[in-house]
Amino acid sequence: MSKQDKREEIVRAAMELIAEHGFHGAPMAMIAEHAKVGAGTIYRYFENKDILITELYRDLEEKMFPVIREGYELNKPIRERFIHLGTGLLRYFIENPLDFRYLEQFHNSPYGVEHRRDKILGEKEGCHEFRDLFEEGVSRQIIKDFPLVLLFALSFGPLVSTARDHILGFVTLDDDLITRIIEACWDGIKK
Amino acid sequence: MSKQDKREEIVRAAMELIAEHGFHGAPMAMIAEHAKVGAGTIYRYFENKDILITELYRDLEEKMFPVIREGYELNKPIRERFIHLGTGLLRYFIENPLDFRYLEQFHNSPYGVEHRRDKILGEKEGCHEFRDLFEEGVSRQIIKDFPLVLLFALSFGPLVSTARDHILGFVTLDDDLITRIIEACWDGIKK
Amino acid sequence: MSKQDKREEIVRAAMELIAEHGFHGAPMAMIAEHAKVGAGTIYRYFENKDILITELYRDLEEKMFPVIREGYELNKPIRERFIHLGTGLLRYFIENPLDFRYLEQFHNSPYGVEHRRDKILGEKEGCHEFRDLFEEGVSRQIIKDFPLVLLFALSFGPLVSTARDHILGFVTLDDDLITRIIEACWDGIKK
Amino acid sequence: MSKQDKREEIVRAAMELIAEHGFHGAPMAMIAEHAKVGAGTIYRYFENKDILITELYRDLEEKMFPVIREGYELNKPIRERFIHLGTGLLRYFIENPLDFRYLEQFHNSPYGVEHRRDKILGEKEGCHEFRDLFEEGVSRQIIKDFPLVLLFALSFGPLVSTARDHILGFVTLDDDLITRIIEACWDGIKK
DNA sequence: GATGAATGAGCGTTCATTCAT
DNA sequence: CATGAATGAACGCTCATTCAT
Numbered sequence: 001m002s003k004q005d006k007r008e009e010i011v012r013a014a015m016e017l018i019a020e021h022g023f024h025g026a027p028m029a030m031i032a033e034h035a036k037v038g039a040g041t042i043y044r045y046f047e048n049k050d051i052l053i054t055e056l057y058r059d060l061e062e063k064m065f066p067v068i069r070e071g072y073e074l075n076k077p078i079r080e081r082f083i084h085l086g087t088g089l090l091r092y093f094i095e096n097p098l099d100f101r102y103l104e105q106f107h108n109s110p111y112g113v114e115h116r117r118d119k120i121l122g123e124k125e126g127c128h129e130f131r132d133l134f135e136e137g138v139s140r141q142i143i144k145d146f147p148l149v150l151l152f153a154l155s156f157g158p159l160v161s162t163a164r165d166h167i168l169g170f171v172t173l174d175d176d177l178i179t180r181i182i183e184a185c186w187d188g189i190k191k
Numbered sequence: 192m193s194k195q196d197k198r199e200e201i202v203r204a205a206m207e208l209i210a211e212h213g214f215h216g217a218p219m220a221m222i223a224e225h226a227k228v229g230a231g232t233i234y235r236y237f238e239n240k241d242i243l244i245t246e247l248y249r250d251l252e253e254k255m256f257p258v259i260r261e262g263y264e265l266n267k268p269i270r271e272r273f274i275h276l277g278t279g280l281l282r283y284f285i286e287n288p289l290d291f292r293y294l295e296q297f298h299n300s301p302y303g304v305e306h307r308r309d310k311i312l313g314e315k316e317g318c319h320e321f322r323d324l325f326e327e328g329v330s331r332q333i334i335k336d337f338p339l340v341l342l343f344a345l346s347f348g349p350l351v352s353t354a355r356d357h358i359l360g361f362v363t364l365d366d367d368l369i370t371r372i373i374e375a376c377w378d379g380i381k382k
Numbered sequence: 383m384s385k386q387d388k389r390e391e392i393v394r395a396a397m398e399l400i401a402e403h404g405f406h407g408a409p410m411a412m413i414a415e416h417a418k419v420g421a422g423t424i425y426r427y428f429e430n431k432d433i434l435i436t437e438l439y440r441d442l443e444e445k446m447f448p449v450i451r452e453g454y455e456l457n458k459p460i461r462e463r464f465i466h467l468g469t470g471l472l473r474y475f476i477e478n479p480l481d482f483r484y485l486e487q488f489h490n491s492p493y494g495v496e497h498r499r500d501k502i503l504g505e506k507e508g509c510h511e512f513r514d515l516f517e518e519g520v521s522r523q524i525i526k527d528f529p530l531v532l533l534f535a536l537s538f539g540p541l542v543s544t545a546r547d548h549i550l551g552f553v554t555l556d557d558d559l560i561t562r563i564i565e566a567c568w569d570g571i572k573k
Numbered sequence: 574m575s576k577q578d579k580r581e582e583i584v585r586a587a588m589e590l591i592a593e594h595g596f597h598g599a600p601m602a603m604i605a606e607h608a609k610v611g612a613g614t615i616y617r618y619f620e621n622k623d624i625l626i627t628e629l630y631r632d633l634e635e636k637m638f639p640v641i642r643e644g645y646e647l648n649k650p651i652r653e654r655f656i657h658l659g660t661g662l663l664r665y666f667i668e669n670p671l672d673f674r675y676l677e678q679f680h681n682s683p684y685g686v687e688h689r690r691d692k693i694l695g696e697k698e699g700c701h702e703f704r705d706l707f708e709e710g711v712s713r714q715i716i717k718d719f720p721l722v723l724l725f726a727l728s729f730g731p732l733v734s735t736a737r738d739h740i741l742g743f744v745t746l747d748d749d750l751i752t753r754i755i756e757a758c759w760d761g762i763k764k
Numbered sequence: 765g766a767t768g769a770a771t772g773a774g775c776g777t778t779c780a781t782t783c784a785t
Numbered sequence: 786c787a788t789g790a791a792t793g794a795a796c797g798c799t800c801a802t803t804c805a806t
Contacts, residue, residue: 021301022300022301024214024215025301104299105299108295108296108299109213110213113359116359116361117359117361144371144375146368146371146372146375147362149356149361149362150353150356150362150368150372152352153349153352153353153355153356154349154352154353154372154375154376154379155349156348156352157347157348157349157350157351157352157353158344158345158346158348158349158379159348160348160352161343161344161345161347161348161351162341162344162345162348164344165340165341165344168304168307170307170340171338171340171341177337177341180335180337181337181341181345184335184337184345184379184380185345185379187378187379187381188345188349188375188376188378188379189375190378
C-alpha cells in the first residue's frame with residue numbers, strides 16, 4: 001500500500017465511522033482497525049483527533065464545491081441560478097450520504113460552531129456563490145430583505161432537513177421531488 | 192427533599208449541563224453534583240445515562256407543546272394558524288435556549304434518529320397540530336402537495352436554523368424578524 | 383479498608399516503586415496494582431501523577447524534619463549543633479532508604495529543580511535550622527564565608543553521597559562512621 | 574558523511590537532547606532528526622537506546638579524564654595534587670554543562686547504579702588518579718582514614734553539588750570560588 | 765548500508781456504573 | 786433509600802524498534 005493510499009484508507013475509515021457513529025463513537029483504535037493500519041499510523045498523517053476531524057472537513061469542502069459549481073452560469077436569472085445550486089447541493093448530499101452525515105456531525109459540534117463563526121465573522125471563504133447570489137437578489141429586490149445569515153438559514157435549513165429525511169429513509173427523493181423542494185426553498189426567500 | 196424534587200433536580204442539572212456541554216461533556220458525576228445528589232442516586236430514577244437522556248427529551252416535549260398550543264384556534268385560516276404555531280415555536284426556542292440546545296444535541300445523536308424513526312413510522316405523536324394543519328392544507332390545496340415528512344422539513348428546517356443562528360449570536364431576532372421568518376416559511380410551503 | 387488506609391496504601395506503593403524504579407519506571411497502573419486498588423482510585427486522592435509525586439514529596443518533608451530536629455538545642459555550640467543535625471539527617475536516610483531514594487528521584491527531576499528554585503529564590507521554608515546555623519556561623523566567623531547555597535552544597539553533597547553509597551551497599555555505615563563523616567563535613571565548612 | 578562522522582553526529586545529538594531533556598524527553602526519532610540521520614540508522618551504531626546511553630557515558634569518560642589529568646604532576650605534594658584534580662574537574666563541569674548534566678542524568682538512573690557497582694566492586698577504573706592519591710594520602714596519614722568509597726563521596730559530593738548549583742543558576746562560580754570550594758573539600762578529607 | 769513509515773504495546777487519564785455502608 | 790468511593794474498561798496518544806524499499 002502506498003503512502004497516499006494509506007492516508008486515503010484512514011480518511012475513508014474515519015469518514016465512515018464518524019458519519020455513522022459520531023465523533024465519540026469512532027475511537028482512533030477503531031478507525032485504525034477499519035483502515036487496516038496500526039493505531040500509531042494515523043498520527044503520522046494527522047497530528048491528533050481534532051486535526052483529523054477538521055482536515056476531513058476541509059477535504060470534504062474541497063471535494064464538494066466544484067461539484068456544485070459545475071455548470072453554474074452567472075448570466076442566468078437569479079432564480080435559475082438558485083435552483084441550480086440548490087438542486088446540485090441536495091443531489092450531492094443524496095448521492096454522498098456519508099459526506100452529508102459527516103457534515104452534520106461536524107456542524108453539530110464545537111468544531112462546527114467555531115468554523116461557522118469564523119466563516120460568518122471573518123468572511124472566510126469557501127463557496128461564495130450563494131452569498132453573491134443572495135446579495136445580488138436582495139439589492140435587485142428579487143429576494144426578501146433579510147440579513148445574509150437568515151437567507152442561508154432559510155435556504156439550507158429545509159435543504160438539509162430534507163436530505164436528512166431521505167438518507168434516514170423517511171422519504172425517497174427523486175429528481176422531480178428534488179426540484180420541487182428547491183423551488184419551495186426559493187418561494188421562501190423570494191420577494 | 193421529596194422524591195419528586197430529587198428527580199426534578201436531576202433533570203434540571205442534566206438539561207443544563209448537556210445543553211451547554213453536550214452528552215460527553217456532562218458526566219454523571221457532574222450532573223449528580225449540580226443536582227446536589229449522590230452519583231448513585233441518579234440510577235434510582237434513571238436506569239442508565241441513555242435512559243436519562245431520552246426521558247429528558249420526553250419531559251421537554253411535554254413541557255413545550257402546551258406552550259406552543261396556547262392560543263391556538265382551529266377556526267382561524269390555515270395561514271394564520273401556521274404563523275401562530277411557527278412563531279410560537281421559534282419564540283419558545285429563543286426564550287428557552289437551553290431547551291433548544293438540548294433538542295439539538297438529542298436530534299443529532301443515535302437517540303434522536305431512533306426517536307424520529309419511531310415517531311414518523313410508528314405515528315406516535317406528541318403534537319398533532321402541525322400534522323393536522325398540513326393535511327388539511329394539502330387536501331384543501333392551500334399547501335403544496337408534498338409528503339408530510341417534507342412539509343415538516345420545509346417548515347422546521349429554516350425555523351431551527353434561524354433559532355440556532357440567534358442562540359449562537361450570529362443574528363439577533365426580534366418580534367418583527369420572527370414574524371417575517373415564519374411568513375417566509377409559509378411562502379415556502381404554500382401553493 | 384478505610385479511606386485513610388487506601389490513601390496510605392497508594393502512598394506506600396508509589397514511594398516504593400518510584401524509589402526503586404524512578405518516575406518512569408512506576409506507571410500508575412503498577413502503583414495501583416501494588417496498592418491493591420483500581421487504577422482510577424488513585425485519581426480520587428491525587429489529581430494526576432505530577433501531583434501525586436509532589437504530594438509524596440511534601441509528605442516526606444513533613445515526616446523528616448521533626449525527626450531531624452529532635453533533640454536540637456539552640457544553646458549548644460555551632461559545631462555541636464551541626465553534628466547533631468548532620469548525623470540526624472544521615473541516620474534518617476540510612477534508616478529510611480526508601481525515603482532517601484525517593485528524595486533523590488525527586489531532586490533529580492524537573493519537579494525537584496523547580497522546587498529547589500522556589501526554595502532558594504522564594505525563601506520558601508521547610509527546615510530553617512541549617513540556614514540559621516550557617517548564617518550564624520558565617521557572621522560569627524566560625525564557618526567559611528561562602529554564599530549560603532554553597533554551604534548547603536558543601537554539607538549536603540557529601541552527606542547525600544555517603545548515604546547513597548551505604549544504601550547501594552558500597553559501604554556499611556555504623557554510628558562511628560556516621561559521626562566521623564559529619565565531622566569531616568564540618569571540617570569542610572569550618573574556618 | 575563518513576561512518577565515523579555519522580556516529581559522531583548521533584552521539585552529539587543524543588548528548589545534547591538527553592542532557593537538556595532527560596532520557597525520556599529525548600525520543601530516538603528526535604535524536605535522529607537532530608543528528609540528521611534516519612531513525613533506523615541509529616540502530617546500526619547502537620543496538621538499542623540503553624546501549625546508546627551507556628556508550629555515550631563511556632565516550633564522555635574517555636573525553637573527560639585526559640582533560641582533568643592535564644598538567645597533573647605526581648611529584649607535587651598530595652594537597653596540591655588534590656586541588657589540581659578537583660579544580661580541573663569542577664572547571665570541566667562548569668565549562669561543559671551539557672556533559673555535566675548528562676552525567677547527572679546517567680548516574681541518577683538504573684544504568685548509573687549498575688555502572689557504579691561494576692566500577693567499585695569490579696575495580697574496573699577509568700581514572701585511577703584520585704584512587705591513587707587517596708590511598709597514598711591515607712597510608713601517609715595525610716588524609717582521614719576512611720574507606721576509599723567514602724573519600725570519593727566526601728570529595729565528589731560537594732564538587733558535584735556546587736557544579737549543579739552553578740549550572741542551574743543558583744550561584745555563579747568564578748576562579749576564586751572554585752579554588753576555595755576545592756580547598757574546602759580538601760579540608761573535609763585531610764587529617 | 766541507510767532510510768523513515770509503520771507498528772502496537774504501553775502510558776496517563778476519564779467516567780458510567782456498582783455496591784458496601 | 787441514599788450515598789459516593791471504588792472500579793476497570795476504554796480512551797487519545799507516544800515512541801522504541803522493525804523492515805521493506
